[in-house]
Amino acid sequence: MYFNIFYLFKALITISTLPFHLVNDLWRWKIFRGEVPQDEWNSMFWSLKKKYLGVEAPVERTQEDLDPPTLFHINGDYTMMRYY
Numbered sequence: 001m002y003f004n005i006f007y008l009f010k011a012l013i014t015i016s017t018l019p020f021h022l023v024n025d026l027w028r029w030k031i032f033r034g035e036v037p038q039d040e041w042n043s044m045f046w047s048l049k050k051k052y053l054g055v056e057a058p059v060e061r062t063q064e065d066l067d068p069p070t071l072f073h074i075n076g077d078y079t080m081m082r083y084y
Contacts, residue, residue: 023048027068039063 027045030036036044045068046057061067069075 019052023052024068024071024074026052028074041068042066 023045026048027041030044031041040063042061042063042065046061049055049057057067
């Protein structure tokens with residue numbers, strides 16, 4: 001019984017982080033494909049966060065700010081969503 005509960009909790013943790021990782025990878029893929037001009041990178045990141053996670057920036061952000069590279073998964077080039 002304990003064995004099965006462990007995997008259920010592990011699955012819950014994984015499922016709950018999927019939207020976070022999806023936003024990070026969507027942002028990175030759009031940037032690398034050149035779909036978004038450089039002066040709109042941060043606003044596009046926060047619009048994805050609002051769309052998929054339902055959160056907004058805690059303070060007003062400008063185009064001089066660039067929040068995504070502060071995340072380990074983005075600055076470390078660690079892809080979370082993989083296609084096989």
